[in-house]
Amino acid sequence: MASSSSFLRLILLFSLLFVIKAAKTASQRHRFTSIFSFGDSLADTGNYVLTNKTSRLGSLPYGETYFHRPSGRASNGRLVVDFVAEALGIPLLPPYLGSKNKVLTKGVNFAVSGATAVDVSFFIKKGFMYKTNLTLGVQLQWFQQLLPSLCGSPSNCKEFFKKSLFLVGEIGGNDYNHPFSQKRSVEEIRSIIPKVVHAISSAVNTLIGYGAVTLFVPGNLPIGCSAYYLTLHSSSNKVDYDTSGCLTSFNEFSKYHNNLLQKELKRLQVLHPNVTIIYGDYYNAAIDLYYSPSKLGFSKGGLRACCGGGGSYNFNTSALCGxxxxxxxxxxxxxxxxxxxxxxxxxxxxxxxxxxxxxLLISKVTIVSSNNVSNI
Known part of the structure; x- marks a missing residue:
């Protein structure tokens, strides 16, 4: 058995390590001076509404809680990207399509609601529907077009991007949402996951080529807990649901996407050892919201929507929110x-x-998640 003095030294050592880590974290938190965001409706701060003036996202009750007006966000208020910006002391990101003649040295948001990671030509060939052709590839083109006015020469851009955080996603969810809305099978859509992951990986690689050194790449949410999926894919078989009422097969689908994405990000990290690639574990960050909503302050539960047109989950495609x-x-x-x-x-x-x-956003890590990538 260790002596009391040895135990005390151990405690002091761990305390010292904690202080060092905290100090390092505090210094890193303030090293970012700009954010560049790509993705879909989970990150869009207004691009889709600027391309579709009749979108329900452009009317109340969207935006009612924080902005007290529709802001183009698919929520009643702020998104993850907004809270990240606030935490880093950076202004909320303007949508790229509404940023003409604006100074963008603090960053800009390229995300578009409904966007896919894969080019729409793929979905057309497959007979899948899609919502917008402003894909991840198009968003990268916008970014490339912005570079001359943003930082001038390639060397200046690389210096500028050393203090920039790149949020690549969430993206990929719509590559699955659109075909799933056509009642395509889980097995069929599962086959396109590698293509979606490859598209995300290619985007990360492209951004690294332009000088990005810190990239945050989120995985997918547990879609089996979404009122959208619970309504469109309801089942009379109780074994299709977990103990919290989520659809097990769809959550397993999300986890499979996330595992492949983590494996690919790990591969990219090895190829680019001087770059920080961070996996954002949206799945495990969100799952407790569905499994223990009341304990976390969500007294009305996790599955039923606040805004909707009735039904078991207050979701009705004939009376969508707005x-x-x-x-x-x-x-x-x-x-x-x-x-x-x-x-x-x-x-x-x-x-x-x-x-x-x-x-996850301020420490240099390769892959951070509770999922075990080695088991893929």
Whole structure:
């Protein structure tokens, strides 16, 4: 048995290591001076609304809680990207399509609601539907077009991007949402996961080529807990659901995507040892919201939407939030789900805090997740 003095020295050692890590984390937290964001509706701060003036995202109750007006975000308030920006002391990112003649040295948001990681030509050939052709590839083109006005020469850009955080996603969810809405099977859509992961990987590689040195790449949320999936893919067989009422096969689908993505990011990290590639574990950050909502302050539960058109989960495709026939709850902060597809500001804040508290955005790591990549 160790002596009391040895035990005390051990305690002091761990305390010292904690202080060193905390100091390092604090210094790294403030090293970012700009953020560049890519993705879909989980990150879009207004690009889609600027291309579609009739979008329901452009009307109340979207934006009602924080902005007190529609802001183009698919929520009642702020998104994860907004909370990350606030934590890093950076202004909320303007949408790229609304940033003409604006100074963008603090960053800009290229994300578009409905965007896919894979080019739409692939979905057309497969007979899958899609919402917008402003894909991840198009967003990269916007970024490339911005470079001359942003930092001039390639050498200047590489110096500028040393202090920039690149958020690549969440992206990939719509590559699955669109075909799943056509009731395509889990097995069929599972076969395209490698192509989606490859598209995300290629985007990360492209950004590294332009000088990005810190990239944060989120995985997918547990879609089997979404009111959208629970309504469109409801089952009379109880074994299709877990103990919290989520669809097991769809959550397993999300985990498979996330595992492949982590494996690919690990490969890229080996190829680029001087770059920090961070996996954002959205799945495990969000799953407790569905499994223990009341304990986390979401008294109305995790599965039923705050804003919608009725039904078991308050999600109805004929009366979507913002369209005729919808109703909205009095207190969105007591709900996890905002409109059955997207989350409330309170839920996004929980996810952002989870990631920040685990130092996922401010520490140099290769892969951080509770999933075991080696078991793929």
């Amino acid at each position: 369209n005729p026939g919808f109703t909205v709850c009095e207190d969105p902060s007591s709900y996890v789900s905002w409109d059955g597809i997207h989350l409330t500001e309170a839920a996004y804040k929980w996810i952002a805090n989870f990631l920040l508290q685990h130092s």
